[in-house]
Amino acid sequence: MVSQSINIRNLYKIFGPRARDFVEPVMRGMSKTELNREHGHVLGLKDINITIPGGGITVIMGLSGSGKSTLIRHINRLIDPTSGEVRYGDVDVCRMDKEQLRQFRQKKTAMVFQKFGLLPHRNVLQNAVYGLEIQGVGKGDREERAQHWIKRVGLEGFSNHYPNQLSGGMQQRVGLARALTNDAEILLMDEAYSALDPLIRVDMQTVLLDLQKELKKTVVFITHDLDEALRLGDRIAILRDGEVIQQGTAADIVLRPADEYITAFVKEVNRARVIQVDAVMSPTSALTKSGLRIPAGTAVEEALRQLSAANASAAAVVSGDGQEIGSVSMSELIRCLVGHEPGTPQAAAPATAAKAMSAIP
Amino acid sequence: MDWLWKFPSMDEDMLRALKKSVDEGFRAFTRGYGSGIENLFSPLQSFLIWAERLMTGMPWPLVIALIGAIAWLATRSWRIVIGCIVTLLLIGYFDMWEDTMKTVSMIFVCTVLSIAIGIPIGIAMSRSDRLQRIVNPILDVMQTMPSFVYLIPVVMLLGIGRVPGVIAVVIYALPPMIRLTNLGIRMVDRDVLEAADAFGSSSWQKLRNVQLPLALPTIMAGINQTIMMALAMVVIASMIGVQGLGQPVLKAIANQYFTLGVFNGLAIVGIAIIFDRISQAYGLRLQKHREVVHG
Numbered sequence: 003m004v005s006q007s008i009n010i011r012n013l014y015k016i017f018g019p020r021a022r023d024f025v026e027p028v029m030r031g032m033s034k035t036e037l038n039r040e041h042g043h044v045l046g047l048k049d050i051n052i053t054i055p056g057g058g059i060t061v062i063m064g065l066s067g068s069g070k071s072t073l074i075r076h077i078n079r080l081i082d083p084t085s086g087e088v089r090y091g092d093v094d095v096c097r098m099d100k101e102q103l104r105q106f107r108q109k110k111t112a113m114v115f116q117k118f119g120l121l122p123h124r125n126v127l128q129n130a131v132y133g134l135e136i137q138g139v140g141k142g143d144r145e146e147r148a149q150h151w152i153k154r155v156g157l158e159g160f161s162n163h164y165p166n167q168l169s170g171g172m173q174q175r176v177g178l179a180r181a182l183t184n185d186a187e188i189l190l191m192d193e194a195y196s197a198l199d200p201l202i203r204v205d206m207q208t209v210l211l212d213l214q215k216e217l218k219k220t221v222v223f224i225t226h227d228l229d230e231a232l233r234l235g236d237r238i239a240i241l242r243d244g245e246v247i248q249q250g251t252a253a254d255i256v257l258r259p260a261d262e263y264i265t266a267f268v269k270e271v272n273r274a275r276v277i278q279v280d281a282v283m284s285p286t287s288a289l290t291k292s293g294l295r296i297p298a299g300t301a302v303e304e305a306l307r308q309l310s311a312a313n314a315s316a317a318a319v320v321s322g323d324g325q326e327i328g329s330v331s332m333s334e335l336i337r338c339l340v341g342h343e344p345g346t347p348q349a350a351a352p353a354t355a356a357k358a359m360s361a362i363p
Numbered sequence: 364m365d366w367l368w369k370f371p372s373m374d375e376d377m378l379r380a381l382k383k384s385v386d387e388g389f390r391a392f393t394r395g396y397g398s399g400i401e402n403l404f405s406p407l408q409s410f411l412i413w414a415e416r417l418m419t420g421m422p423w424p425l426v427i428a429l430i431g432a433i434a435w436l437a438t439r440s441w442r443i444v445i446g447c448i449v450t451l452l453l454i455g456y457f458d459m460w461e462d463t464m465k466t467v468s469m470i471f472v473c474t475v476l477s478i479a480i481g482i483p484i485g486i487a488m489s490r491s492d493r494l495q496r497i498v499n500p501i502l503d504v505m506q507t508m509p510s511f512v513y514l515i516p517v518v519m520l521l522g523i524g525r526v527p528g529v530i531a532v533v534i535y536a537l538p539p540m541i542r543l544t545n546l547g548i549r550m551v552d553r554d555v556l557e558a559a560d561a562f563g564s565s566s567w568q569k570l571r572n573v574q575l576p577l578a579l580p581t582i583m584a585g586i587n588q589t590i591m592m593a594l595a596m597v598v599i600a601s602m603i604g605v606q607g608l609g610q611p612v613l614k615a616i617a618n619q620y621f622t623l624g625v626f627n628g629l630a631i632v633g634i635a636i637i638f639d640r641i642s643q644a645y646g647l648r649l650q651k652h653r654e655v656v657h658g
Contacts, residue, residue: 078561080557080560080561103563104563104564104565105563106563107560107561107562107563108562108563109563111561112561112562113558113561113562115554115557115558115561117554118554119554119555119557119558119561120555120558121555121558121559121572121573121576121577122555122577122652123576123577123652132559132562132572133562133563135572136562136563136564136565136568136572137563164652166652184562190561
């Protein structure tokens, strides 16, 4: 599937009757509080610029009220922007007329919702075919395609159940099956897993990652959970008060948090599992006496395990085709784990590192 | 200080002139367009006569079997089916079969008309707050205006007979149909509608696939209310010549025939209960998918 990227440029969303009049003042620096207190308008999104590359998972993370659900609704224009553009390939979604928009939603996008949004009077199969049904795909064809995806998301044998008969996790599988049956290039997931309990959530994340390996859709995933963001996201954008405050890969966010807000966020993260050796390796391959080779993409935790098992102090990092692309040392790996906490005396670092090392089996 | 104790009302002559001119205007309208309007309603007249012939012309065991079958299909409950059959047998045994069939046929026509008019208006109303603001007070008038008052112009226009009777009944029975259709559609979960939008539904597809099916139980409650209100109008309709169970009741009132009144009154109650139980149980069965909640 050829997936194009989604480019969001200078997107503003202001809620209120005279929204358009306030774009200028906000651009010139009127604050969210001032806009709300003095003029009774709510600033939803402010100058959003995000490139969502085709074929990857982009996670938009933020706490409630940060505007993340508003943002994802601009991609299929369930919400109209106040100003700015959302380009898919070379079309601006914001300039489509009603019919073009309907076609775009039918053919190019599929969406999964936090509250599932299933049709309660239809069973699992009838829900899954909904997208194809309104496109006018024949009954036999659409049901065959839906059955395939119902099976893939692990709902085989439940086709005739009604949503109310299913648990939350299973209902969301129906939501996912419905979106996948639509066979669209863009998959929008609006806090799709937030309503699920933690174990099922991890389970569903695995389902998505496994499917994505072969589907290579352009996935936009909204979440308030940093662990979820780091696990799923090829790229992550962090939103606060309607503004993007950092975007980059998981390692970028964890290793180089843009401000204190994000620093506070990433503090509790298990860095060893999130950061991959590629992010910390040095391009030189001078120190590889041990002959230990670690494939790129390995998590730091696993790399440390291999290093300590081999009793080596450094290893070469090799790409998929066996090419040496750099090297990592034990101390580099440990340094990335403990980070540089502002205000922490330098002397404390080795102690933490020693603890980290003794924790490795 | 006289004006404090006596309301400063309109001058008597002026008031008389006003009433007279309105009355004369309407009379002129009746003379001018009465027959045209009557022709407009002639399809309704034929529909009414057809329905009445159908009900009274059928052999009674067939009618009972038919109503029993409908009850079974709609409710799947033997208790309701048996209740319906026993009620109908009792009505027949007390020699009210013919009148009951006439009433049932009229109620049937009124219900069909109310549904045909009410659902589209209800849908339109659910889509526009402005229309809702306009229609709601009209519905209030239709429901609270004493029916005798709007019988006067209807009778002046169309004379006495079935058609004016049906119009009077429909005016009274239509509001719940409109209101509950509107309410049912407005109550549909916004998340589900958003999902339908996100998959690119047109507004007609949204109405057909999401809004109407989810509003159906509420719409069924509206149909139920419409039937009940139509039955409540049977006696009043009989005053302008609608045949059926209302006429014996009217006769009983005029001549103080206590037993005749009670019998026919009970027959009305009997068919009201039959219609109510069948339509309610059907409405409930439409919601079956909501009941089975994951444990």
